[in-house]
């Protein structure tokens with residue numbers, strides 16, 4: 324999810340060490356225990372003037388558009404050999420969930436054939452970046468950093484994590500590179516931003532822009548049968564056991580701050596707050612063809628595979644920590660591995676299949 328901040332991070336880290344995860348200095352205990360009540364959702368009909376309500380599609384899906392940020396680009400995935408060179412700084416990976424999604428054999432049974440993928444997601448993308456760079460009408464070209472969108476029937480994505488500045492939270496509370504605020508202040512600031520009507524409006528406006536642009540592309544017949552599937556992010560930590568209370572991921576190797584249970588809960592809470600706002604917006608836009616995909620609650624999902632599990636053998640954690648394989652080491656930190664992206668692929672497939 325991190326974009327510009329991650330670029331800064333990579334320079335700094337590569338200049339220091341291969342991330343031995345130990346921790347930053349935390350002078351104040353984080354204090355973000357409860358999720359505030361959700362902001363009011365904007366009036367969606369006003370954002371989609373003259374747009375007919377969604378109608379269920381009757382044609383197979385021939386093209387899927389995958390847009391959004393690093394979680395959709397597949398940052399990290401199965402390591403650097405998995406990196407798609409033509410994606411340049413967008414950091415798209417072969418074991419990203421959109422590529423795992425279209426490879427699933429189940430398509431043949433409910434769609435008649437596997438769809439093609441137009442893969443425009445870009446690591447670091449904010450909502451504004453997505454609108455500016457990832458929604459160009461025209462013929463797709465996978466060799467370009469920003470492909471045109473072609474004629475998709477559905478779009479799939481994650482977006483908003485960079486706007487929320489999750490990387491700022493990870494920096495301030497865990498890595499402690501050169502954070503602009505102490506951890507507790509950073510989390511308070513992010514939480515207030517997520518709770519603001521402006522944030523929900525920005526999400527809704529982004530989703531509305533995607534819908535109107537994609538309907539106009541002409542791949543969905545009728546246009547109002549276009550479907551937009553959107554997921555949130557996965558809380559990073561197990562918070563039910565003390566296994567990490569004495570562990571630090573600080574890049575400075577000074578052992579502070581510790582990944583205390585309280586800190587882990589606070590970081591999960593901002594992710595859950597984000598997911599709650601996005602889910603609320605997506606559900607309000609359901610009448611226009613937006614579908615919420617719950618990648619955290621997905622039954623075959625993340626339980627047992629977050630940071631700080633009892634079974635925290637490195638192979639069982641489905642996020643990248645500080646392990647190195649010679650490339651892309653830092654940008655992928657706190658992103659899923661290929662096996663974690665598989666959960667996203669399965670959850671999206673189930674959601675799409677449910678509409679057929």
Ligand SMILES: *[C@@H]1O[C@H](CO)[C@@H](O)[C@H](O)[C@H]1NC(C)=O
Pocket residue numbers: 464465466467
């Ligand atoms: C696709 O993009 C690449 C890189 O910009 C370019 O060299 C190539 O000619 C493009 N292909 C088509 C068919 O336009």
Ligand SMILES: *[C@@H]1O[C@H](CO)[C@@H](O)[C@H](O)[C@H]1NC(C)=O
Pocket residue numbers: 569
């Ligand atoms: C926690 O870390 C400190 C410093 O490394 C060490 O002395 C102590 O034994 C550790 N405690 C536990 C419970 O692992």
